[in-house]
Amino acid sequence: MNKITAGTVYLVGAGPGDTGLITIRAQELIKNCDVLVYDALANPAFLGETKTDCKKIFVGKMLGKHSASQSDINDILIQQALLGKTVVRLKGGDPFVFGRGGEEAQALEENGIPYQIVPGVTSAIAALESAGIPVTQRKVARSFTVITGHTQENLCESGTESAEDRFSQYAKIDGTLVFLMGVSHLKEITLGLLKGGMNPNTPVSIVEQGTTVHERRTNGTLSTITKIAERERVSNPAVICVGKVAQFNFTSQKLPLNGTRVGITGTSSFTKKLSKPLKDLGARVYCAPFLKVVCDSQADPLLPPISEISWIIFTSTNGVHDFFRLLKKRGTDFRSLSNLKFCVVGSGTANTLKEYGFAADYVPERYTVLDMAKGFSARLKNEKSPRGKICALRAKEGSEDLAEILKKEGIQFSDIPIYSIQKDSAQIDSLLEQIDALDYITFASSSGASAFFERFYELKEIKEIEKNRLHAECKFVCIGEKTAETVGKWCTKLSLSNKILTASNYNADGIIKSISGDKK
Structure with a gap:
């Protein structure tokens, strides 16, 4: 039997809490590690950045609630490394500033385990x-x-x-x-x-x-x-x-959203996209990427040869990324896409498509699947019959509006689930722990809103969360009327009086404008 070579342990500083204050090196290690050993001071949002099969071990210590002794933590690091795993020990702040990183390094040294120190921004x-x-x-x-x-x-x-x-x-x-x-x-x-x-x-x-x-x-x-x-x-x-x-209090009062506290929900890519401009305006942001995009392995055999396709419909940026990922896996020469036409739901999806070198051929005036389906149907009627198949590459949980309208208009198309959306309840729970401090919570989809409120309702029913932790002054900001409608139904069910704002532009910029306008 071959002897297993010990894996490397990385003692990583997660920074003081803000997700933007972690180092690039730390992010790279979190994304690629086999085991993540983390404490209570590390922002939970980092957990969503790991590989799907990453093993996550919580060893947090809070006053009066010692879940793991330092000796236990040392043993965990050693045992996982001896299994040949790449281990990230994620510590709040910096590993060596009262983080007991030195004790962990000593234990690893004594057991012949290779390790590296990755400095972090200290809260001090x-x-x-x-x-x-x-x-x-x-x-x-x-x-x-x-x-x-x-x-x-x-x-x-x-x-x-x-x-x-x-x-x-x-x-x-x-x-x-x-x-x-x-x-x-x-x-x-x-x-x-x-x-x-x-x-x-x-x-x-x-x-x-x-x-x-x-x-x-x-x-x-x-x-x-x-x-x-x-x-x-x-x-x-x-x-x-x-x-x-x-x-001293060197805090600028000139930024329009100074002191405003916003919880951002959605996928990891969306929360990051919305987080930066909000921070630039002075807002404090909590990212809750509790929706995870998972590529559908069945999409490849369902997608016809490119030469047989005339139009591809994208209802999100996720579909664009996964389509080109699939083509790369196939070894497709992108020049073979020259005769393809693209229908996309909005400017954000169009911009993502442009990153791959392709312009969208149809974008609706209002960025909703409903308006896209109606407008796309009208365009096809005014054109000659397409020479090939029409394929919609979207989420398995996608809106039924697209299929209903195209079917009603007699347009044949292949509805291919190229990815699915999975929810991370632990990330929702982390957001719920923050809600008493938030002025706004954003929702980019009905599925995201439902995932949040379903968990809220579940925890409220089992007495693990107080309804009044979500204070009445907190406002919900939604992309699209359908998302706002979903939030409204949940507010009625939960007897919440919170105000609902609907972004006039159905994208991240629309959310920012809604919050900025509400603050004036």
């Missing part, structure tokens, strides 16, 4: 910056010190100094003090610094869940912050900033 800096606080500032703070705030014992790990001695040293540092995960010991921290001689009027800020839609900043002074934090129910994960820089 990023969370404060996101809330407008610079850790250093000319003539104000020339240095910063990062300290673990988990327990008082950790504040004095050397064993030769008392906590009082250590705090006395911290109090004399002429710079910024940054305490990570120290909210539960805030009283000890502030009292220790005061006893060490620090000015009671020293500014203090606490940033909870920095860079995420739940980010909140609480301000005070060394003498007042404990009571303020208790009153405001401040909790971990949080970063405590002590020093003169805590008086």
Whole structure:
């Protein structure tokens, strides 16, 4: 029997929470790993980026809820690597900034397991910056010190100094003090610094869940912050900033969506597409890619030879990508497509088609399958009979409007399910954990809206989620009247009074305009 070569373990920093603050190297590893071992501080959206057969192991640790000891985590990494797997250990922030990455590296070293360290953006800096606080500032703070705030014992790990001695040293540092995960010991921290001689009027800020839609900043002074934090129910994960820089708030108020919190649903490609322009306008975004596009292996034998086809109909960008993926798999020379005509549902699909070097021959004025079917039927009537077959390459769960109208008009076509849409309940659950902070939730399809509300209804019925977590001020933004109609039916069923906005343009730009217009 051949001996299995140990796989490589990558200790990867996931960044502070915002999906845009993870490194390109980390993304590449997540997409290609065999096993993903992740903790509670890593954004759940990254889970949707893995391979279909990737094994995902949660080892998160939260205060009072230790699901896995550090020893257990080390064993998991070693065992999976010894099976020859490529393992990504995804850790919030940076692996070596109080992430215990060093202990994991030592364990791997001792067991002869190859490993690499992939740095991440640490919340010690990023969370404060996101809330407008610079850790250093000319003539104000020339240095910063990062300290673990988990327990008082950790504040004095050397064993030769008392906590009082250590705090006395911290109090004399002429710079910024940054305490990570120290909210539960805030009283000890502030009292220790005061006893060490620090000015009671020293500014203090606490940033909870920095860079995420739940980010909140609480301000005070060394003498007042404990009571303020208790009153405001401040909790971990949080970063405590002590020093003169805590008086600053470098947050631009000129961006039109500054402070607006948006939950984006749909496929991974769509959530990414919508996320960037919203962030550019100042919005805080939570991406929930709970719809996954899965190529249909049966599509290839169903698709006729290109020479026999006259028109191809695309109802989404996913169909375009999968069509050309299929052609590449066949080894098709793209020059053989020169006589093909393309009917697409909207500008987004037309632009995707253009990326492959082909222009759309028909795009409806209104970007709906219904309008596309009616307009396409009218166009065919005004033209000579097509010389070949008409093929619709779309989702297995596609709208019935297309088939009904073409059939009614006497147009023969092959309806080929080139892909299917699968829902990821875990991603929906992660979104539901954020809904109390959201001002808007976007839906790009009826299937996406139904998937979200079905899960919402299911969890509400088994008492695992409170209906009122979705506050009445949160608005639903929909692409298309059909999607809005689906959301409306669910709102009635769930007795929700939330306002529904329908984008005038049935694409990502339409959603952005709807939100921007609503904020004015």
